[in-house]
Amino acid sequence: MAGPASAAPRRSPLAMAVLLLLGIEPLHPYGLRRRIHDWDKDRVVNVTQRNSVYQTVERLERAGLITQVGTAQQEKRPDKTLYRTTEEGAETARRWLLELLTEPVEEYPSFPAALAFLGVLPRETVLAALRERARTLAERLEREDAEVAAAIAALPEGHLEPVNLIEYDYLRTMCSAELAWLERAIEGFAAEPE
Numbered sequence: 676m677a678g679p680a681s682a683a684p685r686r687s688p689l690a691m692a693v694l695l696l697l698g699i700e701p702l703h704p705y706g707l708r709r710r711i712h713d714w715d716k717d718r719v720v721n722v723t724q725r726n727s728v729y730q731t732v733e734r735l736e737r738a739g740l741i742t743q744v745g746t747a748q749q750e751k752r753p754d755k756t757l758y759r760t761t762e763e764g765a766e767t768a769r770r771w772l773l774e775l776l777t778e779p780v781e782e783y784p785s786f787p788a789a790l791a792f793l794g795v796l797p798r799e800t801v802l803a804a805l806r807e808r809a810r811t812l813a814e815r816l817e818r819e820d821a822e823v824a825a826a827i828a829a830l831p832e833g834h835l836e837p838v839n840l841i842e843y844d845y846l847r848t849m850c851s852a853e854l855a856w857l858e859r860a861i862e863g864f865a866a867e868p869e
Contacts, residue, residue: 684731684734684735684737684738684740686771686774686775687731688719688720688721688775689720689721689722689727689728689731690731690734690735690771691768691771691772691775692707692711692716692720693707693728693731693732693735693741694735694740694741694760694764694765694767694768694771695760695768695772696710696711697741697758697759697760697764698759698760698764698765698768700759701744701745701757701758701759702757702758703747703755703756703757703758704728704729704732704755704758705728705755706747706755707728707732708722708725708728711728715826715843716842718819718842718843718846719842719846732758735764736758739761739763739764740760740761740763740764740767740768741758741759741760741761741764742758742759742761743756743757743758744757744758744759745757786808786853798864798867798869801864802861802864802865805857805860805861805864806861808857809854809857809858809861812850812853812854812857813854815850816847816850816851816854819843819847820847823840823843
């Protein structure tokens, strides 16, 4: 069990997701990671490193935002500690969610950083790299559209609310916009005299 609550941990998409999911039902860290995957939230919450969920749970427990509520027993497996969100954790999760919805965050994505220095590469190298990125994005859009369509088709009629696809719609729109920008940039670079 956690001792006295410490300062709130740094806000992150994973910490927010853990708090919100544990507000729905008690889970153990592996169950949290599985739920994020099952609900397709791993498109927006990074759980590629299994340990990151465990570390986040530890930080949230130390801060008094979640608490242990028992164990889950599985045959021939060690018991797993179940956690739930505390009242303070629920308030923190709602505050973080509203902050992320209302306040644009100054982020430093890798691609614009690379664009800022593309002048050090030969034009043909830049064109090849941008064409490869455009091809990869087009394939991603096609693959993810097929995955989402298959998942929707597997649901019983009337079991999908538009809000359940909002993050996918946003990501798809951003990816489509980047692809359109890349196509214009490639055309512009290709038309420039050497």
